[in-house]
Amino acid sequence: xxxxxxxxxxxxxxxxxxxxxxxxxxxxxxxxxxxxxxxxxxxxxxxxxxxxxxxxxxxxxxxxxxxxxxxxxxxxxxxxxxxxxxxxxxxxxxxxxxxxxxxxxxxxxxxxxxxxxxxxxxxxxxxxxxxxxxxxxxxxxxxxxxxxxxxxxxxxxxxxxxxxxxxxxxxxxxxxxxxxxxxxxxxxxxxxxxxxxxxxxxxxxxxxxxxxxxxxxxxxxxxxxxxxxxxxxxxxxxxxxxxxxxxxxxxxxxxxxxxxxxxxxxxxxxxxxxxxxxxxxxxxxxxxxxxxxxxxxxxxxxxxxxxxxxxxxxxxxxxxxxxxxxxxxxxxxxxxxxxxxxxxxxxxxxxxxxxxxxxxxxxxxxxxxxxxxxxxxxxxxxxxxxxxxxxxxxxxxxxxxxxxxxxxxxxxxxxxxxxxxxxxxxxxxxxxxxxxxxxxxxxxxxxxxxxxxxxxxxxxxxxxxxxxxxxxxxxxxxxxxxxxxxxxxxxxxxxxxxxxxxxxxxxxxxxxxxxxxxxxxxxxxxxxxxxxxxxxxxxxxxxxxxxxxxxxxxxxxxxxxxxxxxxxxxxxxxxxxxxxxxxx
Numbered sequence: 101x102x103x104x105x106x107x108x109x110x111x112x113x114x115x116x117x118x119x120x121x122x123x124x125x126x127x128x129x130x131x132x133x134x135x136x137x138x139x140x141x142x143x144x145x146x147x148x149x150x151x152x153x154x155x156x157x158x159x160x161x162x163x164x165x166x167x168x169x170x171x172x173x174x175x176x177x178x179x180x181x182x183x184x185x186x187x188x189x190x191x192x193x194x195x196x197x198x199x200x201x202x203x204x205x206x207x208x209x210x211x212x213x214x215x216x217x218x219x220x221x222x223x224x225x226x227x228x229x230x231x232x233x234x235x236x237x238x239x240x241x242x243x244x245x246x247x248x249x250x251x252x253x254x255x256x257x258x259x260x261x262x263x264x265x266x267x268x269x270x271x272x273x274x275x276x277x278x279x280x281x282x283x284x285x286x287x288x289x290x291x292x293x294x295x296x297x298x299x300x301x302x303x304x305x306x307x308x309x310x311x312x313x314x315x316x317x318x319x320x321x322x323x324x325x326x327x328x329x330x331x332x333x334x335x336x337x338x339x340x341x342x343x344x345x346x347x348x349x350x351x352x353x354x355x356x357x358x359x360x361x362x363x364x365x366x367x368x369x370x371x372x373x374x375x376x377x378x379x380x381x382x383x384x385x386x387x388x389x390x391x392x393x394x395x396x397x398x399x400x401x402x403x404x405x406x407x408x409x410x411x412x413x414x415x416x417x418x419x420x421x422x423x424x425x426x427x428x429x430x431x432x433x434x435x436x437x438x439x440x441x442x443x444x445x446x447x448x449x450x451x452x453x454x455x456x457x458x459x460x461x462x463x464x465x466x467x468x469x470x471x472x473x474x475x476x477x478x479x480x481x482x483x484x485x486x487x488x489x490x491x492x493x494x495x496x497x498x499x500x501x502x503x504x505x506x507x508x509x510x511x512x513x514x515x516x517x518x519x520x521x522x523x524x525x526x527x528x529x530x531x532x533x534x535x536x537x538x539x540x541x542x543x544x545x546x547x548x549x550x551x552x553x554x555x556x557x558x559x560x561x562x563x564x565x566x567x568x569x570x571x572x573x574x575x576x577x578x579x580x581x582x583x584x585x586x587x588x589x590x591x592x593x594x595x596x597x598x599x600x601x602x603x604x605x606x607x608x609x610x611x612x613x614x615x616x617x618x619x620x621x622x623x624x625x626x627x628x629x630x631x632x633x634x635x636x637x638x639x640x641x642x643x644x645x646x647x648x649x650x651x652x653x654x655x656x657x658x659x660x661x662x663x664x665x666x667x668x669x670x671x672x673x674x675x676x677x678x679x680x681x682x683x684x
Contacts, residue, residue, distance in 0.1 A: 105133025107141065110283050112148040112290070114141035123161035124154045126202045128173045134206075135175045135183060142187045149190040149286035152210060153279055158197025159219070160206055165228070165372060168363055177202050177234040178356060181209035185298050190289035194282035195219050195270065200258060205232060208239040211296045212289060213270040214282045215261040221269055222258030226332045228375060229368030233359030237339035238351045239299040244268050246309045246340050247319050253336045254323045300348040309344045316344065329614020331367050381572045384561065386554050393559045394504050396566075400425055400467070400476035402493060404435025406627050406657055407510060408482040410538030413442040414567040416463040417539070423476065425467040432466050439464050442539050474500045478563060480532055482510040485634040490514065491522035498523040506559050508532040513579050513634045516549040527553035530560045533580060534569075536626035544569035545580050578638065590631075590642065593619050597644045597682050603662040604674045620662040624655035624672060628662075644682055651681075 104120035116137040120130050141147045184191055193210040199221045207213050223232045241249040244267045264270045274281040309316045320337040327333040335358040342351040362368050401412045404426035415422035426432040440461055447457035473479045481493055497507055507529045509519055520526035531547025544564040548557050564571030574580045579587055596606050607618020632649040655661035663672025
């Protein structure tokens with residue numbers, strides 16, 4: 101065969117091999133090649149079973165998203181998968197790398213699934229404002245049960261091969277030669293004969309939910325409770341519910357209708373834009389394949405406040421030893437405690453055992469002065485927004501750090517070119533602006549100053565990716581990009597408060613719309629003093645926010661801000677004192 105799909109033989113086993121770099125996306129050419137190969141082997145009397153596998157680093161990693169805005173071209177993926185499932189001979193999926201989206205649905209259409217032990221599987225369509233549109237919402241519940249399927253479909257998060265085996269998504273794990281193991285499974289299935297396991301014809305895992313649909317509905321409501329404002333999660337629930345109550349063919353038809361409606365909607369269009377924009381953001385002018393990063397074996401963070409401890413947490417979670425530096429013993433102790441609490445929550449969320457959690461914490465060490473940064477490959481300064489203070493720190497670092505060290509500042513507003521004037525090597529200075537809480541928020545603004553060297557810029561970008569962040573390179577201007585947008589929103593919040601709205605009313609309008617938190621609650625979480633100090637540096641004002649800060653109310657860390665936080669509570673309570681201040 102010509103094109104991205106070929107056929108090989110191992111005795112009586114036919115092997116369908118896809119090779120469409122970089123990720124074997126299910127483009128029209130790949131779909132057509134798969135259909136032709138499967139039909140040819142199914143019609144060949146000398147073939148006893150079929151294996152579907154991929155060359156390159158991964159199994160089919162999903163649909164070709166670029167085709168979503170075009171008229172569908174046959175064969176469409178649901179028809180291809182139905183044809184695979186309808187084969188008269190056993191069909192085995194040999195899964196390595198990632199089987200995501202349409203790739204996972206291809207695997208579900210096969211009768212047997214063998215996965216490399218390091219593989220991952222998932223249905224991430226919800227993250228693009230979609231639902232699985234090629235049978236995923238109908239086959240997966242029949243395979244592992246509707247509640248387990250709903251968790252995977254609504255979250256969009258992949259599961260490991262080990263977890264997939266526990267759930268029943270795969271039939272066997274390969275510890276060595278995946279293709280050989282898949283061929284062996286195909287040969288065994290052909291020799292044993294018997295009915296083929298077509299998921300469209302199996303519904304025993306649905307019986308319990310069918311008998312108590314109210315319990316499923318309650319579970320589903322909880323699963324989407326934190327996804328306010330998004331259409332796709334609700335459509336996912338409806339489709340999985342259909343798998344319980346409808347015949348497969350009718351459920352598949354309803355699934356496709358949901359998919360097409362979502363695909364043509366504004367939400368999915370926006371989320372697909374983000375998908376491509378995130379990839380475009382990694383293509384930075386002046387950074388080429390030849391540009392080399394400087395190695396980052398050890399890091400340091402200056403400032404043990406909320407932001408500093410959060411940044412240190414990021415390094416520890418990435419396995420990079422990090423020192424938190426603060427000259428004030430009490431602040432340093434609080435910062436170490438905050439990092440420890442962050443890492444404990446992360447370890448619990450990831451299910452790490454005590455030894456693994458302790459190993460992460462051991463990567464964080466305290467330092468009482470800047471000399472503790474001397475052997476770091478990268479230092480992130482995260483002190484108050486005060487230009488004189490930052491210049492003083494960078495001047496000291498200039499004499500302490502090694503010649504290849506990267507000097508980064510977490511400033512959210514200040515001119516990094518002026519900060520770079522304090523050192524003899526301005527080419528080593530770059531902005532790495534984290535967003536609060538730093539150990540949670542994915543965005544990282546990498547700020548390129550006038551003299552930042554390409555390899556320093558690439559080091560900041562690559563380090564951000566090691567920290568599981570999305571690095572977006574921006575230039576020097578007041579507030580860069582993220583905060584310039586936030587300032588516009590903050591101005592409207594101020595106007596609403598001065599018009600008589602309460603912080604609770606403002607925040608509720610935003611969370612009802614779909615934001616995870618409202619702007620007043622976000623300010624309290626990040627620390628109101630950060631913006632206050634930035635305004636003082638720039639000569640800007642914000643009547644309500646400034647008045648709150650003048651009372652010493654900086655948010656959660658002081659127990660009061662827009663809201664009050666009794667006894668260290670993380671969720672604020674409305675405060676009559678602030679409402680009176682706003683009225684005044």
